Each structure stands twice: as structure tokens, then as C-alpha cells.
Amino acid sequence: MTDLDAFARASLDGYLALVREHESTLTALDEQSGDGDFGHNLSHGLERAASRAAGAPDSEVWRSLATAFLDEVGGTSGPLFGLLFQAIARAADHASTPAEAIGNGSRDGLAAVQRVGEAQVGDRTLVDALQPAVDALAAEGDLDSAADAACRGAADSARLRARMGRASYVGERAVGHPDPGAVGIAMLFVACAQATGSEPPGAFGELTGSR
Amino acid sequence: MPQLFLPPDSEGLAPALRGFARAHEAHVVLSEDPVYFTARDRSPVRRVALVSGGGSGHEPLHAGFLGPGLLDAVAPGEVFASPHNRQVYEASRAVALDGGVLHIVKNYTGDKINFGIAAERLRADGIRVGRVLVHDDVATESDETATGRRGTGATVLVEKILGAAADRGADLDELVALGDALAARVRSVAVASESLTSVHTGERIFELADGDLEYGVGIHGERAATTMPYTDLRTLVARMLDDVMASLGSLSGDALVLVNGLGSASPLELYAVFDALARQLDDRGIAIGASLVGTLVSALDMHGFSITVLDVADPAWWELWRAGADAPAWKETNR
Numbered sequence: 001m002t003d004l005d006a007f008a009r010a011s012l013d014g015y016l017a018l019v020r021e022h023e024s025t026l027t028a029l030d031e032q033s034g035d036g037d038f039g040h041n042l043s044h045g046l047e048r049a050a051s052r053a054a055g056a057p058d059s060e061v062w063r064s065l066a067t068a069f070l071d072e073v074g075g076t077s078g079p080l081f082g083l084l085f086q087a088i089a090r091a092a093d094h095a096s097t098p099a100e101a102i103g104n105g106s107r108d109g110l111a112a113v114q115r116v117g118e119a120q121v122g123d124r125t126l127v128d129a130l131q132p133a134v135d136a137l138a139a140e141g142d143l144d145s146a147a148d149a150a151c152r153g154a155a156d157s158a159r160l161r162a163r164m165g166r167a168s169y170v171g172e173r174a175v176g177h178p179d180p181g182a183v184g185i186a187m188l189f190v191a192c193a194q195a196t197g198s199e200p201p202g203a204f205g206e207l208t209g210s211r
Numbered sequence: 212m213p214q215l216f217l218p219p220d221s222e223g224l225a226p227a228l229r230g231f232a233r234a235h236e237a238h239v240v241l242s243e244d245p246v247y248f249t250a251r252d253r254s255p256v257r258r259v260a261l262v263s264g265g266g267s268g269h270e271p272l273h274a275g276f277l278g279p280g281l282l283d284a285v286a287p288g289e290v291f292a293s294p295h296n297r298q299v300y301e302a303s304r305a306v307a308l309d310g311g312v313l314h315i316v317k318n319y320t321g322d323k324i325n326f327g328i329a330a331e332r333l334r335a336d337g338i339r340v341g342r343v344l345v346h347d348d349v350a351t352e353s354d355e356t357a358t359g360r361r362g363t364g365a366t367v368l369v370e371k372i373l374g375a376a377a378d379r380g381a382d383l384d385e386l387v388a389l390g391d392a393l394a395a396r397v398r399s400v401a402v403a404s405e406s407l408t409s410v411h412t413g414e415r416i417f418e419l420a421d422g423d424l425e426y427g428v429g430i431h432g433e434r435a436a437t438t439m440p441y442t443d444l445r446t447l448v449a450r451m452l453d454d455v456m457a458s459l460g461s462l463s464g465d466a467l468v469l470v471n472g473l474g475s476a477s478p479l480e481l482y483a484v485f486d487a488l489a490r491q492l493d494d495r496g497i498a499i500g501a502s503l504v505g506t507l508v509s510a511l512d513m514h515g516f517s518i519t520v521l522d523v524a525d526p527a528w529w530e531l532w533r534a535g536a537d538a539p540a541w542k543e544t545n546r
């Protein structure tokens with residue numbers, strides 16, 4: 001197992017643990033703006049990914065995540081997470097460090113998510129966490145900065161009114177709570193940073209303790 | 212409430228899909244995991260496969276248009292719900308040709324996202340993918356929303372003309388350009404005098420007072436912005452044509468006209484509607500180059516109809532429209 005393979009397994013394990021710990025928070029957030037199934041969809045997808053990865057070679061962990069979310073998760077945001085994992089899987093094949101794999105993969109994943117969903121920063125979607133993380137990785141080149149930026153971006157989505165996605169149907173009613181998809185993305189970057197031995201950023205506590 | 216002749220909800224769509232496949236087994240094949248249909252035959256000249264799909268409940272759209280001269284594969288979602296991206300992905304992989312795959316998508320957020328995710332996956336596999344978005348419903352035209360006009364009846368016309376172009380060996384870029392040109396020159400509007408019946412509850416989705424119409428109604432039971440009294444067919448059709456033409460602007464060619472039933476409007480009614488529409492077009496000096504009358508894009512059992520006008524801006528489109536096609540819901544007399 002290479003360091004990158006170990007990083008992928010640790011990221012998946014850590015992500016699953018974080019989402020399980022905070023699933024009720026994600027569900028409560030989604031009930032403010034959507035139909036309340038996001039927390040379940042995310043944890044279900046991660047469990048399916050963990051079960052696929054358990055029987056797969058070390059190099060296939062990110063691809064297990066991609067396939068589980070693209071094929072086995074309903075709704076629209078779950079498969080969009082799958083596109084991000086697919087891009088990270090491709091980038092990891094050619095990367096030499098975790099930060100390089102996540103940096104290139106999340107950049108390509110963001111592009112794919114935006115080609116499909118057409119959302120920009122400020123539309124109150126998962127892009128509000130993903131774009132700052134991509135920018136931080138490009139500028140700083142480390143996963144701690146990315147985790148911090150993703151958490152801050154997710155927290156900032158609380159003041160936004162949705163223009164895209166399911167939350168656009170409820171308008172002002174969701175304002176004051178962060179977008180659940182953005183929080184789910186922030187948890188991914190926190191898990192990746194933890195997989196390299198870092199502590200969660202301070203902004204993560206605010207995000208998950210904000211309710 | 213009308214009694215629906217459907218199996219219990221727990222069986223979902225499967226019985227109807229199986230029935231369709233068996234009724235048209237000379238034309239189509241049903242794959243069950245994930246669910247999609249493919250056509251048995253296609254022209255050897257075709258270089259790009261045509262794939263469409265969307266929520267069920269609009270039969271005969273889309274699966275009725277599978278076959279030579281029309282579509283190669285269709286991904287049906289649950290009733291009024293987008294297909295899962297995996298259905299679109301596997302359907303596209305099953306029929307992809309060297310020149311790639313063209314997705315014909317009605318403009319709804321869920322359909323756009325699921326076809327879009329499938330397209331990303333196909334490209335990752337090295338398959339070229341193009342998309343044509345059908346957005347013809349003038350009732351949803353607004354500068355205030357980013358979502359744009361819904362895709363409705365025009366889908367049949369776009370699928371037929373693109374199918375003929377694909378059978379002449381058009382490449383992906385040519386098909387996308389043709390589809391975009393068609394989508395830019397076609398508009399529709401729909402009315403209903405009675406709501407559809409929900410397949411889940413068996414109840415009407417909305418209630419209209421006697422003599423009232425839902426003007427600008429969607430094809431999923433969603434209400435329109437306007438409820439108005441019915442006076443007479445001539446007045447109603449004139450207003451519908453006014454709205455279609457206001458969005459379309461002046462025509463640069465003859466009109467291809469569709470009068471489409473939404474589920475329970477009788478053929479007799481649809482021909483009466485077509486007569487009113489044809490007279491209106493005559494009065495306005497607009498020539499009808501061809502017409503199509505029938506229930507092609509339904510909304511379960513909604514009692515209503517839509518009118519669609521395509522400005523045949525390029526005379527070559529007529530040749531494509533009249534080219535032969537062979538599919539469960541396509542009649543050669545359509546041309």
C-alpha cells in the first residue's frame with residue numbers, strides 16, 4: 001500500500017465517521033431547505049462506498065466512492081458528489097502527494113459539477129464550500145487550508161438565499177442555516193486533512209455546533 | 212374519481228414497461244437493471260446514437276419513438292420523475308456509436324442534472340456526448356427565473372427531425388447545431404379543463420370549477436399561472452396562437468403544426484382544435500407545411516391539449532420531417 005492509498009482509506013473512514021456523528025445535523029439542515037433526505041443519502045452512500053472499498057484493491061478506494069455515489073445514491077446532490085470522487089480518483093492515479101491528488105481532483109470535480117449543475121459561488125449549493133477549498137489548494141497547496149476554507153464557505157452559505165436547487169423553492173425560509181450540501185463537502189475536506197494527521201479547523205466546530 | 216387500471220403502487224412502473232416491451236417486441240428491447248429501452252434496428256448510416264428519456268406518464272413519449280429514423284435508446288424515470296443518471300449512462304453506453312451519443316433532454320432541472328451527470332461519466336469513458344435542450348412552453352417564459360421555458364410537445368418534432376438527420380450520417384456537432392436551431396424556432400402552450408389523476412393517490416391533483424380552464428398548464432399536473440373561463444374554441448385557440456406567435460416572432464418559413472392531446476381529450480376534440488388552429492393560421496397568412504394531430508406527449512389522463520408551432524426556417528428540415536421512420540408511436544401518415 002502506498003502512502004496515497006493509505007490516505008484514501010483513512011479519508012473514507014474519517015469521512016464516514018464524521019458524517020455518522022453529524023448525520024442528525026445534516027438532516028435538520030436539509031429539512032430547512034429540502035426534503036430532509038440529504039444526511040441519510042450521504043451516510044448511505046459512504047456506507048456503500050466503504051463496503052465496495054473493503055473488497056477492492058487499495059488503489060480503487062476513490063473509485064469505490066465514485067461508483068457508490070453515482071450508481072447507488074438517489075436524489076441529485078448524491079450523484080454530484082460522485083462526480084467529485086470520480087475526478088479525485090483520476091487525479092490520484094497521477095499524483096505523488098495527498099494534497100496534489102485532492103487539489104487536482106477537486107479542481108476537475110468542481111468543473112464537472114458546474115458543467116452539470118451550473119451553480120456559482122453564492123447560489124447556496126455545495127459549490128459554496130467546494131470553490132473556496134479548490135482556491136485554497138491552488139494558493140496554499142495544503143489540505144489544512146482547504147479544510148478551513150471549505151468550512152468557512154459552508155458557514156457563509158447561511159446568509160444566502162438559494163437561486164438554484166431544491167432550496168430555491170423555499171426562498172428566505174432557509175436563510176440563517178448553512179446549506180447541507182456545502183456542509184457535506186466541508187466534512188470531506190476536514191476528513192482529508194485529518195487523514196494527514198491534522199486537527200479539524202476551528203471553523204468546523206462553529207459549523208457543526210451552529211445548531 | 213376515475214378508477215385507474217394500474218397494479219398496486221408497490222409494483223411501480225414495471226408492469227407497464229413490460230407490457231410496452233412485449234406489445235412492441237419487434238421494435239424494442241427492455242433492459243431491467245437499470246431500466247432502459249433500446250431499439251432493435253437502426254440505419255447502418257447512423258454515426259451518432261440518439262438517446263432521450265424523462266419521467267414516465269407522457270406516453271407514447273419517449274419510448275414510442277424508438278426505432279429506425281427516430282431514437283436508439285430511452286431512459287424512463289418513475290412517473291413525472293427524472294431517470295437516474297445510471298439509467299441514462301447505461302442506455303447511452305448500450306447504443307453509443309463511433310461518432311458518439313446525442314442526448315435529447317426536455318428542460319427540467321432534474322432531467323438536465325441527471326443527463327448531465329451521465330454525460331460526464333460517458334466522456335470519462337471516452338465517448339463523445341452532445342445535448343439538445345427542448346424548451347418550448349411559452350407559459351413558463353420569464354425574465355425573472357433562470358430555469359427558462361419547460362420542454363413539452365415540441366420534443367416529438369425535434370426527435371423526428373434529428374432522427375432523420377442522424378440517418379443521413381450527420382456528425383455530433385451537426386446534430387447539436389440542428390437541434391439547437393430547431394429548439395430556437397419552436398413554441399407551445401397547453402390548456403386543461405380537468406386535472407390528471409395521481410397514480411399514487413387516485414385523486415385529482417387540482418380541482419377546477421365547471422367551465423374553468425387552466426391556461427398554460429404543465430404536463431405533470433402542476434397548475435398554471437392563470438385560471439380562466441372557457442368561452443368558445445375559436446377564442447381559446449386564437450389566444451393560444453397569439454401567445455405562441457408573440458414568443459416566436461415572425462416566421463421565416465412555413466409552419467409545422469402539432470395539436471397534441473394531454474391524455475383524455477378525444478380524437479374528435481383534437482381535430483376540432485386543429486380546424487380552429489388551421490383557420491386562424493389561414494387568416495394570419497401563415498402557410499401550414501405539415502401537421503400532426505394526436506396524443507403524443509400526454510400528462511397521464513389530463514383533459515386538455517397543447518398546440519405547437521415550428522417555424523421551418525430551413526427548407527431542408529421538410530425533407531427530414533418527411534423521411535421514413537418506423538417506431539411504435541410513429542405513423543407514416545403523420546408526415
